[in-house]
Amino acid sequence: MNRIDRLQAILTQLQSKRIVKAQEIADRFEISLRTVYRDIRALEEGGVPIGAEAGIGYYLMEGYHLPPVMFSNTEAHALLLGAKLIENMADQSVDTAFQSALYKIKSVLKSHSKESLEDLDQRIKVVSNTRTAPQTFDSHFLADIQQALAQHLTVTIEYFSSYNTKLTERTVEPVGLLYYNSDWHMIAYCLLRNDYRDFRVDRIKSLTFSKTFKSRSSDTLQNYLDSLARTEHLEEAVIIFDKEILRYAAPQRYGYGFVSEEDLGNQVRMRFLVGSTMGMAHWLLMYTNAVTIESPFSLKEAVQKLVMELQEHYLTESQSISTED
The missing domain is CATH 1.10.10.10 (Winged helix-like DNA-binding domain superfamily/Winged helix DNA-binding domain)
Structure with a gap:
């Protein structure tokens, strides 16, 4: 340059x-x-x-005005791709605001650039992952949470707790937004629990702003993620996958604490930070002998337990059918 x-x-x-x-x-x-x-x-x-x-x-300096920003074709194309992702990965509040911004961007493009962008718009599509179950509530609060983060606002939410299927009211100090497992999560300091909590945004039924709060020096999203990695509740798991099943396993690995991978030729060794060995055992079971658990031993035991339960279930069922015959 x-x-x-x-x-x-x-x-x-x-x-x-x-x-x-x-x-x-x-x-x-x-x-x-x-x-x-x-x-x-x-x-x-x-x-x-x-x-x-x-x-x-x-x-x-305040009051200094610059001429309108001009975008190159490459920059405009990148923004279009971003719009496609936001349409499928954000809620209506953010999507509406981004689409409005995109119209303003298009307005300053040259004629040939507008035509190119219009053509490209028809050639790009993002297909959302199919959920195994419908969401409990529709999410409309991403823009509100972004505002709370930017202005350091305390928010009061009605939150649906999946473990007891009840609505609870929480007053929290938002720290950040995370997207994982096909959902947006608000990380916040909960004034009821006096600790940091992870709130799935689609389970928030209502949200209202409250007073501003002074951020603690440790109140950063990265510090929260680092603390998760250090917590004693997380355990490292090392799994070897046959490459023939990676097309199925690779897209799901991030939901199970994927950290890194190592190419072994016909296989790939993956490392995870696991909060629930039984949860990972259920996932690995679908790949049968195409995966090998190197560690921890507790994960091997969890898989063995599930295999024995399956064997007992189907043997019992088979014996029952034979008796009826």
């Missing part, structure tokens, strides 16, 4: 957030901090009013 293009890109980056750190600019363009300082000075000399907070970063 030449310097003129980089200066324009830095200017666009300064529009993207309230304060941009010099190191963020350096990392994005793979340049030194000294080069960043020179580029910022060049923008200032060109009449761009850039402010600075010592030890923090740079920002555009």
Whole structure:
């Protein structure tokens, strides 16, 4: 990238957030901090009013207006793909807002780019995973949760607890949003339990905003994920899969705590962090002798238990049929 293009890109980056750190600019363009300082000075000399907070970063002065942002075809295509994913992986609140933003983006494209995007729109489709059971409640709260996260707002929710099939009211301080097992989850500090909890968004029946709260230094989504990895309730499982069944197993592995994999030729060794050995045992059972459990022993015992239960069930059934005959 030449310097003129980089200066324009830095200017666009300064529009993207309230304060941009010099190191963020350096990392994005793979340049030194000294080069960043020179580029910022060049923008200032060109009449761009850039402010600075010592030890923090740079920002555009209030009231400075930039011309409309123009998008390349590649950028517009990437946004279209994002829209397709959001349509299938987010709820109506986020999808509506994104579609509105996409219309604004299309409005600044050149005519030939609009035609190209319209054609591409007909050629891309995201097929949602089929759920094994219907959702208890429709989800309409992703946009609200995003607002609560951005503004540090406490929220009060009515939540459907699957373990006791009851509605409970919880007041929580949201920490982040996670998407896994084909569902969105709100990670939040629960004021009732005085601990962090995982709330599946589709089980939230109602949500109202409350007062703002001051985030604790440990209140980050990454810290929550790190704590899960360290907890004593998670156990490492090492499983060898025959490659012939990977087309079925690979898409489901993330729901069972997949961590990493190692290619062994005709097989793949996968590592997982498992919260329930019995839950994983039920999953592995469907692949019969195409999987080999290396560890832990408790997982092998769980599979053996299920196999014995199946054998007893069908032997008993077979004997009953023979007696009737």
